[in-house]
Amino acid sequence: MADPSDGRTRIDLPGLSYLPRVITKEESEELIEYFANIVPIWEKRHWRDEHLRSEGHWRRLTRPVYWLGAWQFACLGYYAEPDYREDRCVRAEPLPEVMQTILERLRTHLREAHGEELPAELPGLPNTCLINYFGREVGLGTPRDYARLRMHQDLEPGPVVVFNIGQPGLLEFVHPDRPDEPGPGVWTRHRSVSIFSGDEYKHRLYHRVTRVRSGAEPKLSIRMDNFEVRRISVSFRHVPEELISDFGQLPEVQRGKVLPHVEKLAQTSEHFRAQLET
Secondary structure, three states, rough: OOHHOOOOOOOEEEEEEEEEEOOHHHHHHHHHHHHHHOOEOOOEEEOHHHHHHOOOOEOOOOOEEEEOOOEEEEEHOOEEEEOOOOEEEEEOOOOOOOHHHHHHHHHHHHHHHHHOOOEEEOOOOOEEEEEEEEEOOOOOOOOOOOOOOOEEEEOOOOEEEEEEEEEEEEEEEOOOOOOOOOOOEEOOOOOOEEEHHHHHHHHHEEEEEEOOOOOOOOOOOOOOOOOEEEEEEEEEOOOOOOEEEEEHHHHHHHHHHHHHHHHHHOOHHHEEEEEEEO
C-alpha cells in the first residue's frame, strides 16, 4: 500500500486535503512563466524587540515574495481576525486567469470538504494570494538556503489553498509547544494542491516546511540577482473586500512604513505606479 505522506496519493481528512497533479502540465508551465516575469521583493519587518524597533532596526523575510489581490506588507503586520483588520492590506494586481481556472476547478471540493470554515460573507473562492519563492542566495559568499519555511499560522478567515510548484517540500503540522514532535506530514509534489481549514489544522496546529528534496525538473527562474529558485508555493486566502485599501487610503504612518516597498514594486508594476498616485 502506498504511503500517503509520499505525496503521490490523495489525502482526504477532516480539515486537510492533498490533491496530487490537480494542476495540469500546461497550467504549471503557464504558472512558471508567470512567476518568472513578475519581480518579487525581499520585504523587511521590524524586530519584535521593542528596543530594536524603536531604533528603526529591521529584519528581512526569509524568502522573496509577491502578493496578488491584496498585499499584506510584513511591516504593517499581516491581516488576521479578529484583532488585526484595519489598514493591513493594500490593493494589488488581480490573480491571473490560469490561477482563477484552477481555483474554479476546486470550488466544489472546497464547498464540500471545507465549507464549514468559510464565513457566509466571504466569496466562495479566495481573493488574494502570497507567492513565495523558496531557494538559495548565491554569489554573496557562503550560499544561504531559504528553501524551508518556519513554523507559523495563517489567520485569515476561511480555508488556505496552496499550489505547489517545483521541488517537493515536506509540509508538517505541529503543536507550537511540541515542535520536536511533528504530526501529520506530506511531501508536497510539483503540480499538487494542499488545502487546510478548521480548528485542528488551522487554529490548533502550526505548519512548516522542514525539508526540500533536490531535483532537476521543473526548471524555475526569477527576475532577481543572486537567487536560485527551488520551489514556489502560492498560498491563497480570503480578505474581506472592504478591508483592502488603496495605498493613498492608508493613514500617514502606515504609508510611510510601506512606501519603500511600493516604490520598489512600482519600478516594474504599472499597478503600483498607479497606487503611488492615489
